[in-house]
């Protein structure tokens with residue numbers, strides 16, 4: 001792999017998009033390597049994933065503008081499909097994914113961050129969907145996920161139609177990120193959160209993620225059905241026996257097995 005680093009530390013893996021000379025722009029090769037890396041994650045061993053950007057300036061500054069410049073309509077659509085398929089795969093990973101956004105998250109960078117479950121950022125981070133200024137629409141899920149993530153059609157349309165970038169404090173205010181840290185504290189904070197997630201019962205964590213993801217796309221009655229089904233599936237698992245057993249035995253140490 002030239003542009004993706006993947007490190008596993010205990011139950012937590014960190015995937016770094018590492019093409020700092022182009023501010024980690026998502027060219028085709030980067031997307032291919034990202035896809036292969038995601039496919040190879042062993043979710044029996046890794047219980048939480050962090051995605052971040054290499055260098056100190058950018059998470060991901062977008063899809064590769066130089067590569068897109070000469071594309072035909074068919075090639076543009078193919079590129080959007082490729083990125084969307086990978087980002088949807090990230091969203092549907094059974095394990096939680098934290099985006100540690102260490103700088104620019106523009107266009108495809110913001111779209112990658114939004115395909116993750118939780119977004120944390122550094123105080124130098126900058127977010128936006130500047131595509132309309134380039135003569136294109138967002139194409140890696142931005143028109144679909146931004147409103148879902150921030151819960152405001154008006155704000156999502158403003159960001160996409162005006163194409164303005166926002167700083168970390170505004171991203172926090174609109175709910176695009178959960179927390180802002182000084183750059184040096186971002187990865188330790190992401191690792192701490194990932195460690196806490198990976199310390200919980202993995203089956204319950206995965207079912208909870210799935211229930212939220214599937215439920216948000218449906219009506220409340222169907223959503224409740226999804227919850228009931230996945231809640232039921234937690235029972236008779238070793239995790240449930242261990243979690244409830246530890247509480248009733250007043251035991252702090254718990255060993256979840258998956």
Ligand code: HXC
Pocket residue numbers: 021022023025061062063064065066079080083104106107108109130131134137138139140
């Ligand atoms: C290709 C990029 C890039 C990108 C930066 N670079 N962003 N190359 N695609 N998205 C390259 C620059 O060309 C430059 O290369 C190097 O990275 C450093 O960037 P600078 O512009 O010199 O840095 P700076 O002046 O600090 O400005 C940072 C920046 C700016 C504000 C982030 O680079 C910028 O506006 N980038 C584009 C952001 C953007 O529009 N993203 C959306 C893309 S469209 P050289 O070789 O000159 O050193 C998109 C669509 C998604 O994402 C859907 C597709 C289907």
